[in-house]
Amino acid sequence: METVFDRIKNLADSRGKSIVDVEADLGLSKNYLYKWKKSAPNSTKLIEVADYFNVSTDYLLGRKKTKDSSEEQETKDLKKFLEDNLDNGMTFGDGKVTQEDREKLEIALTQIFYRYHDEFKKRKNEKGEFKF
Missing domain, CATH: 1.10.260.40 (lambda repressor-like DNA-binding domains)
Incomplete structure (x- = not known):
């Protein structure tokens, strides 16, 4: 052992x-x-x-086989969540989102992610992806 x-x-x-x-x-x-x-x-x-x-x-301690810390995994999960929901097709009106609006959206989505993290994690484990 x-x-x-x-x-x-x-x-x-x-x-x-x-x-x-x-x-x-x-x-x-x-x-x-x-x-x-x-x-x-x-x-x-x-x-x-x-x-x-x-x-x-x-x-x-040998309780997990992967080296990733849970915090590191959360960071990866958040990055994927933001990519899926912010970078892929989020547009308003004329399709342009200002940098200031993008930063505000990122803050809001990050807050949503952490508020519902356990639910997102469960969905990810079931379906392999984050979806609303």
Whole structure:
């Protein structure tokens, strides 16, 4: 079974870094991460390591197979939502939307996205896309 340490080692290797480099970058003492081979990590330090590699703590703990953090996935989902609903055919009157109006529309759509995020997520999982 792959341990938290194994996942961190794989992430470090993929960036061309050693465990010693990661420990130094995070201000951890020498061999701090090696201790995670056999013992449970401190939750605060686990979060720091996850943030360092831009992965979720669930990924480091082996609870998720993908490296994407939920925040990163939300950002991707929001981008797709905005592309689908703002960039693809949203026009008014003469078909021209000013930059100022576009920025306001983006703010409004972002607010709508986060207000209904769970519902959008459910629809995406069911149909593979966001639709009103």
